[in-house]
Amino acid sequence: MKKIIIKTKNLEKIYGKSSVKTHALKGIDLEIPTGTFACIIGPSGHGKSTLMQLIGGLDRPTKGNIYIDGVDISTLSDSKLSELRAKKIGFVFQFFNLLQNLTALENIQTAMMFAKISPKEQKTKAMELLELVGLKEKANAKPSELSGGQQQRVSIARALANNPDILLMDEPTGNLDTESEAEVLEHIFKIHQAGKTIVIVTHNNELAKKAQLLFQIKDGKLIK
Numbered sequence: 587m588k589k590i591i592i593k594t595k596n597l598e599k600i601y602g603k604s605s606v607k608t609h610a611l612k613g614i615d616l617e618i619p620t621g622t623f624a625c626i627i628g629p630s631g632h633g634k635s636t637l638m639q640l641i642g643g644l645d646r647p648t649k650g651n652i653y654i655d656g657v658d659i660s661t662l663s664d665s666k667l668s669e670l671r672a673k674k675i676g677f678v679f680q681f682f683n684l685l686q687n688l689t690a691l692e693n694i695q696t697a698m699m700f701a702k703i704s705p706k707e708q709k710t711k712a713m714e715l716l717e718l719v720g721l722k723e724k725a726n727a728k729p730s731e732l733s734g735g736q737q738q739r740v741s742i743a744r745a746l747a748n749n750p751d752i753l754l755m756d757e758p759t760g761n762l763d764t765e766s767e768a769e770v771l772e773h774i775f776k777i778h779q780a781g782k783t784i785v786i787v788t789h790n791n792e793l794a795k796k797a798q799l800l801f802q803i804k805d806g807k808l809i810k
Contacts, residue, residue: 588619590653591751591783592641597650599636599806610636612806614650618799620751623778624785625794628803634787635756637803641785642754643671655751672700676745680757682737684729690716690740691725697747715743719773735766739773746777753777755786759793 597614600607611633618624626634639645640652643659652660654674659667684693694712695705703711716722719739729737738758745753758774759767771793778784786793794800802809 588621590617591620591622591655592616592618592785593651593653594637594641595651595653597637597640597652598648599633599640599645600648609806611640611647614803614806614808616801616808618783618785620783621778621781622783622798623775623796624783624799624801625797626785626787626801626803627789627791627794628809630789633803633806638754638756638785638787642675642677643667644677672748674751676748676750676753678738678741678745678753678755678758680760682729682734682741682761684737684740684744686729689726689728690721690732690743693729693740694744694747697744701748711747712743715746716740718746718777719743720769733766734762735769738762738766738770742770742773742777750782752783752785755784757787757789759790760788 594614594616597611599611600609602608614637626637628634640647647660650660651658654670657670659670662670685696688696691709691712694715695708698708698711713722713725716725719742721736721739724732724736732740759770762770774784788794
């Protein structure tokens with residue numbers, strides 16, 4: 587039986603105060619085993635991205651617990667949470683979030699700057715990651731010189747920079763054309779086959795069909 591790497595227990599998130607409150611999540615319980623390819627689906631505005639942010643330690647729950655590799659991250663200090671996030675979790679977002687004034691290589695290196703890795707090692711590893719996503723020849727290109735699919739592949743390489751156990755992806759193909767989407771998904775599946783736990787928030791039904799584990803959220807609740 588595989589180890590559970592992500593677990594939430596009675597997870598709730600409420601935005602706002604007093605009479606104006608939004609219950610974004612209402613008692614979410616889920617478990618994701620190590621090495622799983624999981625998708626979170628549901629209508630816009632029903633809590634998918636909120637759940638992703640809480641699992642990734644980018645936000646704090648109003649109530650409940652979040653366990654990452656057995657550690658309850660909802661009880662960690664900000665500094666300990668940042669440390670765990672840097673070591674355990676890689677993030678990929680819909681709009682790439684690349685630094686426009688840096689090259690593809692430099693964008694990946696930025697993820698390693700706080701890990702006490704020497705500049706030489708950073709460069710070597712960044713080149714290896716670019717090769718992994720098929721963009722070694724684009725190392726010196728800036729984001730404006732890359733297609734949408736290529737930019738997303740750079741962001742995936744950046745997410746892998748510190749060799750995290752978990753990759754969290756929020757609509758990673760939502761801003762891409764069909765051809766670019768196919769090339770990005772090819773690399774995502776390859777990374778999963780190498781053993782990474784991948785969790786994707788998506789509206790893409792075809793992608794969701796390929797998930798080993800599927801969670802559907804509506805009105806802030808999991809639909810069984």
